[in-house]
Amino acid sequence: MTYILNIETATKNCSVAIAKDGITISYKEIAEEGYSHAERLHVFIEEVIAEAGINLKDLSAIAVSQGPGSYTGLRIGVSAAKGLCYALDIPLIAIDTLKTLASQVIVKEGLIIPMIDARRMEVYSAIFTPNFEIKRAILAEVITEDSFNDLEETIYFVGDCSEKCKTVLTKDNFIFLDEIKYPSAKEMSLLSFEKYKISDTVDVAYFEPYYLKDFMITTSKK
Numbered sequence: 001m002t003y004i005l006n007i008e009t010a011t012k013n014c015s016v017a018i019a020k021d022g023i024t025i026s027y028k029e030i031a032e033e034g035y036s037h038a039e040r041l042h043v044f045i046e047e048v049i050a051e052a053g054i055n056l057k058d059l060s061a062i063a064v065s066q067g068p069g070s071y072t073g074l075r076i077g078v079s080a081a082k083g084l085c086y087a088l089d090i091p092l093i094a095i096d097t098l099k100t101l102a103s104q105v106i107v108k109e110g111l112i113i114p115m116i117d118a119r120r121m122e123v124y125s126a127i128f129t130p131n132f133e134i135k136r137a138i139l140a141e142v143i144t145e146d147s148f149n150d151l152e153e154t155i156y157f158v159g160d161c162s163e164k165c166k167t168v169l170t171k172d173n174f175i176f177l178d179e180i181k182y183p184s185a186k187e188m189s190l191l192s193f194e195k196y197k198i199s200d201t202v203d204v205a206y207f208e209p210y211y212l213k214d215f216m217i218t219t220s221k222k
Helices: 037-052 071-088 097-102 162-166 185-197
Strands: 003-008 013-020 023-031 061-065 092-095 111-117 122-128 134-142 155-159 174-176
Touching (some): 003 037, 003 071, 013 037, 023 037, 023 185, 061 185, 092 185
Parallel strands (some): 003 061, 111 155
Antiparallel strands (some): 003 013, 111 122
């Protein structure tokens, strides 16, 4: 049997799950306005390991959200995953954050557009089919009233920027699934298992998160 630890820290949701052969058997997560990933992540890892009734040495691999998303959140998740992979001598699997978010939508037709807030009217987005095949690659884009106007299918939007996007995305075929806000580690379970079965792993030493935009340090206004 294959046990994989899944780590998702790309957004406000600090999320960890243990999967057995692609099925989530234990998970812990919390989404807070103030990022608490540094304080919560290792505690959550210990808790899901204990709840699953296994030890760290029983893990076959570790999967981590590769982005795009919060610079700090991604760094914390990837650093923890790398450290555990080194210590346990097991492979590291990188999972597309937007695909994890899209995987929470179950529809038979139309298109799924997961979006992660990138501040102001900018978002990280991609377009997926109902089978979660990529139709348009990930972009950092500014949302306007003309965005996605070329798509005639029913469009299902998910993510943490629905409120601001609703003000400009008003076509009749646009549907916002407000209840789906953040990617979750429990949705990574099948994705990481499928990658594990074909040895689709990344180099622990050289892997870096997919930031998409350069991180910019700004001076506090206070």
